[in-house]
Amino acid sequence: MLSSYVPVLVLFLLAAGLAALILGLAQIMGPRGLNAGAEDPYESGIVPTEPARKRFPVRFALVAMLFLVFDIEAVFFYPWAVVFKRLGVFGLVEMFLFIGILLVGYIYAYKKGALNWE
Amino acid sequence: MGELTLGHFLTLSALLFVIGMLGVLTRKNILIIFMSIELMLNAVNVSLIAFGRYLDSIAGQIFAIFVITIAAAEAAIGLGLILVLTRRQDSVDVTSVSLLKE
Amino acid sequence: MEIAPPPFDLGAIAPFLIVAVGAMIALLADLFIPPARRPALGYFALGTTLVAIGACVWLWGGAVPRLAFANMIAVDRFGLFVTIVTLIGAALSILLSVDFLQEQRLGYGEYFPLMLFTVSGMILLAFANDLITFFIALEILSLGLYILAGSARGRAVSQESAIKYFLLGSFSFGFLVYGTSLIYGATGTTNFTALRVALEGSGLTDNPLLLAGLALVLVGFAFKLALAPFHMWTPDVYSGAPTAVTAFMSVGTKVATFAALLRLVTGALPALYADWSNALFALAIVTMILGNLAAITQRNIKRMLAYSSIGQAGYVLVAVVASDTTQPGVNDAAQSSVLFYLLAYTFMNLGAFAVVVALARPDDERLDLDRDYAGLARRQPLLAAAMAVFMLSLGGIPLTAGFMGKLLVFRAAIEAGYWPLAVVGVLTSAVALAFYLRVVVRMYAGESRHAEERPARVPVPLAVVLAVCLVATIQFGILPAIPLDAARGALTITAP
Numbered sequence: 248m249l250s251s252y253v254p255v256l257v258l259f260l261l262a263a264g265l266a267a268l269i270l271g272l273a274q275i276m277g278p279r280g281l282n283a284g285a286e287d288p289y290e291s292g293i294v295p296t297e298p299a300r301k302r303f304p305v306r307f308a309l310v311a312m313l314f315l316v317f318d319i320e321a322v323f324f325y326p327w328a329v330v331f332k333r334l335g336v337f338g339l340v341e342m343f344l345f346i347g348i349l350l351v352g353y354i355y356a357y358k359k360g361a362l363n364w365e
Numbered sequence: 366m367g368e369l370t371l372g373h374f375l376t377l378s379a380l381l382f383v384i385g386m387l388g389v390l391t392r393k394n395i396l397i398i399f400m401s402i403e404l405m406l407n408a409v410n411v412s413l414i415a416f417g418r419y420l421d422s423i424a425g426q427i428f429a430i431f432v433i434t435i436a437a438a439e440a441a442i443g444l445g446l447i448l449v450l451t452r453r454q455d456s457v458d459v460t461s462v463s464l465l466k467e
Numbered sequence: 468m469e470i471a472p473p474p475f476d477l478g479a480i481a482p483f484l485i486v487a488v489g490a491m492i493a494l495l496a497d498l499f500i501p502p503a504r505r506p507a508l509g510y511f512a513l514g515t516t517l518v519a520i521g522a523c524v525w526l527w528g529g530a531v532p533r534l535a536f537a538n539m540i541a542v543d544r545f546g547l548f549v550t551i552v553t554l555i556g557a558a559l560s561i562l563l564s565v566d567f568l569q570e571q572r573l574g575y576g577e578y579f580p581l582m583l584f585t586v587s588g589m590i591l592l593a594f595a596n597d598l599i600t601f602f603i604a605l606e607i608l609s610l611g612l613y614i615l616a617g618s619a620r621g622r623a624v625s626q627e628s629a630i631k632y633f634l635l636g637s638f639s640f641g642f643l644v645y646g647t648s649l650i651y652g653a654t655g656t657t658n659f660t661a662l663r664v665a666l667e668g669s670g671l672t673d674n675p676l677l678l679a680g681l682a683l684v685l686v687g688f689a690f691k692l693a694l695a696p697f698h699m700w701t702p703d704v705y706s707g708a709p710t711a712v713t714a715f716m717s718v719g720t721k722v723a724t725f726a727a728l729l730r731l732v733t734g735a736l737p738a739l740y741a742d743w744s745n746a747l748f749a750l751a752i753v754t755m756i757l758g759n760l761a762a763i764t765q766r767n768i769k770r771m772l773a774y775s776s777i778g779q780a781g782y783v784l785v786a787v788v789a790s791d792t793t794q795p796g797v798n799d800a801a802q803s804s805v806l807f808y809l810l811a812y813t814f815m816n817l818g819a820f821a822v823v824v825a826l827a828r829p830d831d832e833r834l835d836l837d838r839d840y841a842g843l844a845r846r847q848p849l850l851a852a853a854m855a856v857f858m859l860s861l862g863g864i865p866l867t868a869g870f871m872g873k874l875l876v877f878r879a880a881i882e883a884g885y886w887p888l889a890v891v892g893v894l895t896s897a898v899a900l901a902f903y904l905r906v907v908v909r910m911y912a913g914e915s916r917h918a919e920e921r922p923a924r925v926p927v928p929l930a931v932v933l934a935v936c937l938v939a940t941i942q943f944g945i946l947p948a949i950p951l952d953a954a955r956g957a958l959t960i961t962a963p
Contacts, residue, residue, distance in 0.1 A: 312441045319437040337472045351491045358498040405641035416652035435606045
């Protein structure tokens with residue numbers, strides 16, 4: 248019974264070993280002393296080029312929204328794919344109808360320039 | 366360790382739902398209110414999946430899939446509305462908008 | 468093993484398909500036609516709704532009731548009646564919008580496609596015979612309306628209205644879905660027909676999960692229908708949204724959602740009559756009192772109409788409470804009065820909003836009752852007369868559709884033994900006359916502030932809307948036989 252936990256133990260050891268290795272390497276090879284970056288709370292030692300609290304371009308939000316809408320179709324694809332063979336031609340036609348409706352949305356987004364980064 | 370029963374899942378779901386509900390009622394930041402609503406919908410998903418499992422009925426999962434889809438559509442529209450609103454106000458800081466207060 | 472797909476009965480959902488496909492065509496056409504020709508889309512949308520009404524009439528004459536798509540859709544005369552009312556409301560709202568959008572420089576954007584998508588949701592809602600179809604339909608309807616409410620992108624009030632509507636709408640949707648999940652958990656089914664069978668003569672009716680589910684679903688409905696005390700969002704949303712959108716949502720949403728409520732409680736949960744009728748009884752009384760009292764103090768016509776629509780919803784709810792399926796005669800009277808009231812309400816409320824739209828100027832929407840409506844009869848006698856008819860009808864003065872509606876509703880309530888509802892209804896109607904008549908008095912007795920300016924030109928589509936609403940309001944008040952017979956013929960909520 249306990250033997251089945253051996254892989255877990257190995258995983259723990261590997262993880263701990265890797266963490267120790269990285270910390271050790273950083274200790275040996277990292278730069279010493281104080282520079283501008285070391286004082287900052289969490290910038291992983293890299294000197295920030297500009298304040299982080301600036302406005303993000305609206306495009307990011309737009310892409311996020313489009314991603315959300317077109318990503319969620321996968322929720323329907325997955326169960327469909329599982330029983331695809333058993334659904335036969337009917338399932339195929341249905342899915343094409345579904346994709347066709349999505350395509351209308353895609354064409355709309357494309358023509359409106361929502362996918363254009365510039 | 367006792368077995369996980371339907372009651373455990375329903376309790377979890379009810380707790381999540383109440384947390385979401387309180388979030389909507391007490392927070393003023395639109396984004397957080399919005400996230401609380403999403404939490405409420407996901408609490409419903411927990412109960413749907415649990416019911417589906419314990420009743421041995423597939424309808425629960427189908428139900429949950431549609432709830433997820435609708436939550437996504439709602440999220441897209443909500444983000445769009447918030448975006449237009451913040452553009453007007455020339456600020457991304459939605460905490461300055463306390464629209465729900467009359 | 469092959470999975471046998473359920474029979475594919477596209478004819479049964481023809482009205483829905485027509486509107487949904489029309490919406491997609493309009494969405495694509497929107498991309499390819501120059502902005503100047505956008506009004507053409509409005510007429511395309513109008514045509515789509517008329518074709519859909521034709522499809523409803525065709526289905527009405529055909530083999531009904533019929534169940535389609537594994538019983539998830541029930542096509543019966545009840546649903547068809549409601550669909551026709553919704554489509555009429557939508558067609559009139561589209562006519563209302565064509566010139567309004569141009570005049571107010573709101574831009575067309577995706578207005579008409581969104582309107583069609585919303586209507587498709589309303590149609591699906593009227594036919595939904597399964598908790599899953601029901602909540603998808605409700606959300607199609609709501610999502611479109613959230614965007615429509617914010618369609619005046621340049622106006623802060625419109626944005627505020629959209630955000631408020633969105634947040635409270637999704638909040639209530641959470642309750643509704645949680646409630647449906649509990650009902651599903653208690654009974655093991657999502658289908659309305661199966662629900663009724665499962666609950667009949669079973670020990671399930673005391674199941675706490677089921678009752679909690681019912682309570683949550685009713686809270687969700689109360690939010691969507693703006694029933695007091697869940698109505699707080701309504702005045703803000705109604706007054707902030709563009710007037711044409713307000714007109715559409717005050718009518719279509721109410722009609723379709725009331726239909727869904729009636730189908731759910733009487734079609735699926737008649738076994739819980741004692742529980743839901745008590746809850747709705749309380750809601751109806753609070754709604755009638757709060758809606759009508761709050762309307763008295765309003766100076767903004769849109770806010771007043773918002774509170775008025777809350778009060779009107781209370782009257783419809785009275786008839787819903789009386790829908791006890793164990794007493795067929797009582798139930799028939801109650802349900803036909805719901806349908807008749809919704810039809811009458813569609814015409815009189817849209818008519819009132821049409822007058823508000825007609826008075827709006829590009830720089831000023833002219834919403835103040837004291838400033839803009841005083842002395843209207845002298846400047847614009849026809850518009851004032853039309854507004855007077857709609858106000859009297861909403862107030863329930865005899866010879867109008869509103870009076871017949873109230874009469875039928877209160878009679879149904881008394882027959883079912885709910886005389887307190889009828890008493891409160893009559894009393895609040897008397898109170899309501901105060902603010903409806905005040906508009907009429909202002910128009911005919913007040914001194915006009917805009918006496919020197921030229922009267923607003925009423926565009927042809929708007930004139931058509933006003934004429935249709937006027938004729939219907941008066942005709943249904945004097946000769947209610949035709950709509951009433953149709954409503955009585957529409958009583959079979961599918962129960963095979």
